[in-house]
Amino acid sequence: MTHAIEAADVAAFFAPAEKDKAKRVAGVPVEKELFEQRHEKDNLRWAGKLLAQIEDHAASALFKEYQYRLNKNQTLSANIWLRKSVEQIREHAARFPLPLRMVASELGRANIAREWSNACAAIVQEKTANFTTPVNAEQLLDAAMEPARKWGISPLLPSFSKACPHAEISDQHIDMAVSAVARLQDAEWWERQITRAWRRYAEHVAILIGKVRKGVSAYVSQRSLQDYRARKQAGAAWLKTMYAINPELELEVPLADAVKASVANPEIRRMELMVRMRGFEEVAEEQDLVGEFYTWTAPSRFHAWTIIKDKDKDKGKDKGKDKTKPKKTVRNTRYDGSTPRHTQRYLCGQWAKARAKLARLGVRFFGFRVVEPHHDGTPHWHMLFFVHPSQRLLLRWVLRKYACEHDKKELAKSYKPRFDWSAIDPAKGTATGYIAKYIAKNIDGFNMDWDEESEEAISTAVPAVAAWSSLWGIRQFQQVGGPSVTVWRELRRLREATQNPILEPARKAADAGKWAAYVDAMGGIDAARKDHPIQLAHLVKPAASKYGEDVAKLTGLRTANIFTSVNGTATGIMVGMSEAQTRHQGWELSRTGLGERSELPSGKRSELPLSGDSRAPWSSDNNCTRGSVLAEKDPLDREMAMLGLDARDKKLLLNGAVIEIDGLFVSIRNGCLNTCRQRPNVRPEYDKLDHDLEPLKSGKAYWKRRIQGELFTGNTPVNEWLKTVPEHDLGDVIMQIDDMLLKERQLNPLTYKEDMLLVQLQQLIEETIADSEFWRLYLE
Template sequence: TFQRRLWPRIERVNQRHEMNTDASLLFLAERDHYARLPGMNDKELKKFAARISSQLFMMYEELCDAWVDAHGEKESLFTDEAQTHLYGHVAGAARAFNISPLYWKKYRKGQITTRQAYSAIARLFNDEWWTHQLKGQRMRWHEALLIAVGEVNKDRSPYASKHAIRDVRARRQANLEFLKSCDLENRETGERIDLISKVMGSISNPEIRRMELMNTIAGIERYAAAEGDVGMFITLTAPSKYHPTRQVGKGESKTVQLNHGWNDEAFNPKDAQRYLCRIWSLMRTAFKDNDLQVYGLRVVEPHHDGTPHWHMMLFCNPRQRNQIIEIMRRYALKEDGDERGAARNRFQAKHLNRGGAAGYIAKYISKNIDGYALDGQLDNDTGRPLKDTAAAVTAWASTWRIPQFKTVGLPTMGAYRELRKLPRGVSIADEFDERVEAARAAADSGDFALYISAQGGANVPRDCQTVRVARSPSDDVNEYEEEVERVVGIYAPHLGARHIHITRTTDWRIVPKVPVVEPLTLKSGIAAPRSPVNNCGKLTGGDTSLPAPTPSEHAAAVLNLVDDGVIEWNDPEVVRALRGALKHGLRRPNRQQRNGSPLKPHEIAPSARLTRSERLQITRIRVDLAQNGIRPQRWELEALARGATVNYDGKKFTYPVADEWSGFWHQFE
């Protein structure tokens, strides 16, 4: 019955998510309201978030007043001691909503600074920050309840609930529409490019992401073969108490039943992921203590009931393989290792044949991204076509914030991607050295095996790798007055951190697309009748009413009246009509686009459209500079085409503007 079988599971899930009154009693009056979070709509949730931030702000003001009264001066608020005191009370109260405030661990260790405390507190006063936090909790709490009542399994909806799949699909569609509505604009020149085209050309595109992963796997395997290492395919699974269901029977007669061993703790997929991360940390510590080294790739995917398990493609020295497997087996079975089926299901290790690793794990990568090349194959967990499971698996990963792919013991992927941004075939040995050039050439050709070797090999500490990503503080601060670091290029640690090669020379910003103005077809106006009796027939066609004119149509009609002399330009109706049309045509900026300094005036970038003659002139200038052994960048060509002077190694080049072009000429100084 429902009362006996399902209600205890529902109650346990709600107990795990209820307000943490041990952290603070400040929000005790909101406890019942917080308990309704799984079914709360967006409007109510935003009001709830506003109340939380408002109460925390009032608490902060009272604490500040009390501190000033105790210490005498307002300047004392800007000390580490004061901000630590204020942060401890405000952040501690916020923990009642099962969140971990920023820098909480540093606060517990006594290492938080004034700047960090201020930034963390500023978040707790922000309505939008709380809205984001509560929406994430609502999604996971609702999904946990559906898991508890058996709505997530092979017989109902494998991997993720239908609600979660629809929610993730809707959010991605909304994100896609936002990307389509925006451009990337060059802050200096005003040049614009389509944002969605850039996104689809990056690893955000599932197809490109899958191809990069497959190339990475193939490169790891080639590197292992060159080093004489052997491969293992490892599967790690959490104990049975982390699984909300169990399967009974064999083959096609398998049925799904509720696992009553799960009821006591009501673990969710995130809890199981934390368990796997914890035992993997213990394994790596044991590897380090015994001078054992492994490298490879980890793939996280869900069982049919949403519980994660790991597939790991690892390589090691042949003499170390048995010891590595024994260490992993020992830690995998350390918790509840004597339960039924643990030895068979909790840890599996298979030896990989040389050349077969990529093909062995390719299925798991496609299943977890886009289902590519899986036509006709069935999922072992659900018996359904593998191609159809990708949407559910990606929805599961998005809902529970679980990263699906991670390299182990390999050089950073960030440096690999930055090296691939450099011009094809252009050496940087003169700027750096041959070691850095070898890494660039390997990344340029897409040979990940050579890239691993050029970076110093597998299991090399990050500080000792040949190339690393260079970051620099951005000119703008975020809405919490924090400096934001952005990737600017690469550097070689062995040559010094200040020796940076810039790979991102252009500063872009996201802006709304310029609305396209289309010609309007105007309808005739309604004239006054000649007599008190109107003999015009009524419009037929049912109950359909005439559509109201849009602001643009209304403005066009008003402008016609101006042209006909019926009204004047200074008539208030003209002003209202034009203002309404402009407001209707402009999109409201997304909050992610807001300037970090709201009081700073918005900078309008100048137009950077080149005329046809200027585009032709760029071609001529490029040829002329090439004859002098110069390879200019795009912005330099555009500047020269507009009449600017550019200095190349002490030689100044100037060209006439397009209208005055009468042949090549330049001057040297």
């Protein structure tokens, strides 16, 4: 005989007795002596109702603190504190449109992501009448964004409002809108966004209730640290099972070894940062610059917890105290509920103001910035800059001005809690030595035993800092000024000497690990990035991503068009653009190596779980490149040969022409071969080339087709389109556009008024015809 057991019966069976319930609030035993009087019992009931509005783990921590404050005879302040704490937690929980218990589990988040992505897909399908009716891109994106707004998440959106009101919306705006709509319909994208939001919310609650602070768990909560370690272990286990293979070149690299030999390895990352820092110091010594070390801290309202000063230490009585005993931390009454990410955004905003001010003043400086957390997770900055001695005080004044711009009342005695500085004294140590410990602490703890901020062993602090950076998405290291480090890494892949007079000095410097020489080879410390003689070369694959975006794959390096000179006088000899291939295409990820794949039956080889076109997994110290293909072996030739194009076609493409092959338009832009199904915009200076290749097209029917297919659809901006019209046809074409707009206005008056493209085009044409100079030249 079977019985149907209701969920309510099960809950009632396991529920505590009614008598025991009264003795606990949020799972925490109630101290009876604190709630004996009538008003005290009212406080207990009020606290229970208030804490029932938030999660149990947060409520229990808050109730423990509440009883602690009551024991200190702080009834009024304890009630105010509890109310504000619950309000802050509820405010951050309000961003979730569903109950928090539904997003607390991985399975729940996956189900929710699928439901909300389907909701976005239904909106798109409805707006487009099952994908049969064209819809304005801005209107479609606005409608599809409605579910995401409820969560407070968003993909990268085009700036429609910033587009010139008298110009057409560019193809870039349309492409970004299409990609955004595609993301909104993807369940995986939703799951990533919801998971990130949930983790940050849970960590912020941990900060509010005191689980992230010195003496408890510095930098991040224990739950976040365990989650980070679990994900790292899972990632490491996955790496050990994968290979990076290139069947065409018969190369095979275990993926774990490739990652270990790259900058993803903390040791290699630290060594590279130290090499770059030392190189900057050498450049400064050559130019007689001085070093300055600065520390930026956010205002008090961004800090959840503060440290009580040790009175014995102030009196000089701490000589016999235990070093490992953590100092006491207390809640900061000025805290406004900001997250570490809010703090980082504030510091970045102040830094942007400072850089703009320094640029206006002509202050020249370069160096590094390191971001690390306080014990409660609030970020602060350390900056090491080199500057001319005559501008040192000006740099110091500007940085102090914007560090102390807000909340000045709390700086009545000194500005040092917000801004601190020290001049680098070569007699006491090098500039690199000043910043070495900050780099080591935030990477691998090299040559360190103790972390002063958390007052814990460095082996405990380093993983916590890494988990903090990963959780909040905060960039720890930032180079300020100087050439690209990615170019430096690609140069280190070149193992053989080149014949290129621009590439070779930089290659030698990178191969020898001399950052200062590399800076000189790239044009000096003051050269702008766009003026560097060596740039990255990419192969662009149109609409190759999951969301229909162009994918630019790094293939190597290219040199710019530069005139050589003798004693500062140009000789007129053009070096010309050339390329050096540092990465091979065609890499795949596989669970089996090439040897194992060859032993499999032919029918099963296609069943291997591969992912195409992953980047080459070599590090700068890996010898698997087997000699890089240099300028003499242009990678464009191989790509063009696959399309059936020869040297004559290449010459035309390099001059800006567009070649059509079976409906596929081929062009070369910025040294990269591009292919797409729609004809790209042709640069006006190459019109003469196209006219030499084919008869000049003209006639009313020809221009009518172009007007309807290009102008009226918005595929080409008006100004660019008019530049393609020959002068002898310009007057007729303008009048033809005016006639066609008039006819459209008469036939479809209602839709015409709603079509902003046609209205703006009509206004532009009327202004053009009204122009007296245009009338005299083309219409009289």
